[in-house]
Amino acid sequence: MARYHIETYGCTSNRGESRDIERRLRDAGHHKVETAADADVAILNTCTVVEKTERNMLRRAKELADETADLIVTGCMALAQGEAFADADVDAQVLHWDDVPEAVTNGECPTTTPDAEPxxxxxxxxxxxxxxxxxxxxxxxxxxxxxxxxxxxxxxxxxxxxxxxxxxxxxxxxxxxxxxxxxxxxxxxxxxxxxxxxxxxxxxxxxxxxxxxxxxxxxxxxxxxxxxxxxxxxxxxxxxxxxxxxxxxxxxxxxxxxxxxxxxxxxxxxxxxxxxxxxxxxxxxxxxxxxxxxxxxxxxxxxxxxxxxxxxxxxxxxxxxxxxxxxxxxxxxxxxxxxxxxxxxxxxxxxxxxxMVGTRRDVLVVEEGTGDSVKCYDGAYRQVIVQNATDHGLEPGDFATVEVTSHQTVYAFAEPVDAAAVDDGPAETTAD
Ligand code: SF4
The missing domain is CATH 3.80.30.20 (tm_1862 like domain)
Structure with a gap:
């Protein structure tokens, strides 16, 4: 079990992602500490709203990388401009929010508590x-x-x-x-x-x-x-x-x-x-x-x-x-x-x-993402994000067919193929 330090910047939605990361880390038996120097792993949940913020994020990432054994960078800047950290010679893993809890280990397996209930x-x-x-x-x-x-x-x-x-x-x-x-x-x-x-x-x-x-x-x-x-x-x-x-x-x-x-x-x-x-x-x-x-x-x-x-x-x-x-x-x-x-x-x-770009996939909408987006998984458990979910009538629990339109380093974006393809039952095939 690891000691972790987490810092969060930006909007309410980013703070919600940090709360989720903390909950999953706590459930897995990891301990929060107040300073990076006391931690095995530091997590920087970044924001990228303006250029000045980006410079601040890079500066803070460098400081944390020097203070702690391992640095994980996640959040909007990490996902949109993940390469900026390597370009600035920051020694960090760049991860999607969902992948942070698994990475905060020493190679150990997750903890399942005795008699854990579903x-x-x-x-x-x-x-x-x-x-x-x-x-x-x-x-x-x-x-x-x-x-x-x-x-x-x-x-x-x-x-x-x-x-x-x-x-x-x-x-x-x-x-x-x-x-x-x-x-x-x-x-x-x-x-x-x-x-x-x-x-x-x-x-x-x-x-x-x-x-x-x-x-x-x-x-x-x-x-x-x-x-x-x-x-x-x-x-x-x-x-x-x-x-x-x-x-x-x-x-x-x-x-x-x-x-x-x-x-x-x-x-x-x-x-x-x-x-x-x-x-x-x-x-x-x-x-x-x-x-x-x-x-x-x-x-x-x-x-x-x-x-x-x-x-x-x-x-x-x-x-x-x-x-x-x-x-x-x-x-x-x-x-x-x-x-x-x-x-x-x-x-x-x-x-x-x-x-994945240009392929069609049958997905399950699993949870809400940031803003008006939803996180979906295809048959091979690859995550795709669909934005403007309300307009598309998509919510967690729906099955849909989507086309992947673009990707950033660690995740992909998709659009529903058409409104008629979105229903409450699973679609037939996976990819083209
Ligand atoms: S498999 Fe190894 S790392 Fe995983 S819980 Fe057992 S002893 Fe620990």
């Missing part, structure tokens, strides 16, 4: 399917709070999912420390069965997003899982499998319980089974035993597998963990590696968004 938030239903993990990563402090895997029966989770849909959920987010090992404690991994049953036994129009699943757990069920994704439109073609390093030596020192080849196998299986899908992964840069060759191996793996969502975390020591006892790398080395990987990430993610 939560309905707008049209999004959060369904924790299990707690705990089967790993013992050397840098992780979350494990101490959550313990071994404890999986309720599939039937119980199906009923919780049904209750969420009956209560109005259109998107069910399946969560856990490591969803891929659901059922491990019972001798049988049951994520594919759970997804199959949710997709076939629950009436209604909804989609399901599978949360973080470590490669070690997914590897043994990769074919079954990809087949369930391919068979059911209800399940987003989206997998978050954090590899953390492209070097087997570093993975062993992290005690990650997977090898790079297993991650490659998973990507290959999903590529072979699914048309369009989104790979999300995480890398920790600057782990104490990572040398230059290891770092290059991570860069090569990113280039090769081209995930469309990537969390890059600069390693920082968490008290009480085994990795905290290792002699750390120099701050400049960690900064240089983090900057190089963040630049590569922006190229890969930018290319993916560029390729």
């Amino acid at each position: 939560i309905l938030d707008g049209v999004v239903g959060i369904l924790p399917i299990a707690r705990g993990c089967m790993s013992n990563c050397s840098y992780c402090i979350t494990k101490q709070a959550t313990g071994r895997v404890d999986s309720p029966p599939v039937e119980e989770n199906v009923e919780k999912a049904r209750a969420l849909v009956h209560a109005g959920a259109k998107e069910i987010r399946i969560t856990g420390q490591d969803t891929g090992v659901y059922g491990w404690d019972t001798g049988e991994r049951k994520l594919p069965e759970l997804l199959e049953r949710i997709a076939t036994e629950i009436e209604g129009e909804f989609r399901v997003r599978v949360g973080m699943a470590n490669p070690g757990g997914v590897h043994g069920i990769r074919e079954e899982l990809a087949a369930v994704f391919a068979e059911h439109d209800e399940i987003y073609n989206f997998l978050h499998a954090p590899v953390q390093s492209g070097s087997d030596d570093v993975l062993a020192d992290m005690r990650r319980q997977h090898e790079v080849s297993q991650y490659r196998d998973i990507v290959e299986t999903f590529n072979d089974t699914l048309g369009e899908w989104t790979l999300s992964t995480d890398f920790i840069v600057g782990f104490p035993t990572e040398d230059d060759d290891d770092h290059e191996a991570s860069m090569d793996l990113l280039r090769e597998t081209r995930p469309e969502k990537i969390n890059v975390t600069r390693f920082s020591k968490r008290p009480g963990t085994d990795a905290a006892e290792l002699k750390g790398l120099g701050g400049q080395t960690k900064k240089d590696r983090s900057k190089a990987m963040t630049e590569l990430k922006m190229d890969v993610v930018g290319e993916a968004h560029e390729s």
